[in-house]
Amino acid sequence: MVANERGFPRRRRRRAEIAARIPRGYCPALHLAAPTALGALVLAAAVGSLDAVEAVELLAVPATLLLAFAFEWWAHRSVLHRRAPLLGTLYERHEREHHLAFTADDMALRSARELWLVLTPPYSVLLVFVLLLPLTAAAGILFTRDAALLGLATAMGFFVSYEWLHLAYHLPADSAVLRLPGLLGLREHHRRHHDPRLMKRWNFNVTVPVFDVVRGTRWSPPPGPASRA
Template sequence: MDATNASQRMALQFRQRYRSAMNPDYVPYLHAGFVFSFGLGIMLFSATQLELSQPLGWLILLLALLVGNFGEYAIHRWLGHNKLGNGGLFYDRHTGDHHHFFVDSLMTCDSARDWRVLFFPPWLIVLVVITIALPGQWLINQFSELTLGAFWSVGIVFTYLFYEIMHFSYHLPTGHWSESIPGYLTLKQRHIRHHNLALMHHANFNITLPLFDALLSSSDPHQTN
């Protein structure tokens, strides 16, 4: 109990400092709105090119979902929780800000302005699209007379948006209706355990589906808070 109270007190103090340093012009709904409108726009653009009758396309989609899930795991584990070279900025934002703003005993936002430390910065989805989604789509199309690359873009952008949605939902108040979805509460509790300051560098790095946590033996099945 003392450790819980201490981490909560530190989080409250950190929140006060973080909020006081925030740009007063920050608009949370513009932040979230850009991320989801841009991502959905790319998905819809790519979806108009899908050849749904092509089995190979569905295999490409599955590959994109697996790559996205691994990317979620790898970036979170090896960049978000390790200060490596050019990844220092991401480490500072994730471990330095996010994990000190939200601890396992204090997971919810007090207002929409707290989304600043919850969602990825808006430019990141643009970077993912122009460096991973669209180049992959173009490359796949070079080896096919069909536009099979569209499956790749849809899958990559979907994993990004799915991450943002799931992560946001884990920071909603206890008792939210989302907890009634079968299997969801287990995922939320996994993420809450990840926000234990003693555990965060070691376990539960997948945010959506814990596939690579299972494959790489980094799941923590036990309640620690």
């Protein structure tokens, strides 16, 4: 029996203990739908408020995406995997719950209630929106109103895509969702991050590994068979 198989009962017990701490009244469908709806509403409102966008203002979209990939990489590496002052709760939720529940050889959700362990806290989208408001106002002053609105729309779209992509990675490997082009490769990138030996050093981007490439933290195994959960 290999080491992974010997440790599996212990990991199952640990995951069950973590899942038992999920609030009794938790509603997985609401947790997924409400932040998505709010993010989509803000995105639609921002796009609907645009007025005569000029070509140069469209640069706000790739610029915002680049900043979002950078922030995702930094926050994952420096906040979620390191106990930062005043942010210890985020570390505990991510490394001490999410990573202990989902390991590289056991990535898939076992029940809808485990969405609590995958999605960001339900209030996150509101917090992100509140934090983006002063940045949007500043961008409107420094650049133009339409550029600022495009940046806001892109940022909210990024947040929603983060949630849905992360959820997709934690579906069973044979899920029909993962047949969408590119998703299996992105899931594999994230799965490697869930190896306890790798999680503090490699594969910090959850959406697209742009800054893992830029910062040299993208890890791929040598050629050979790779296990998939």
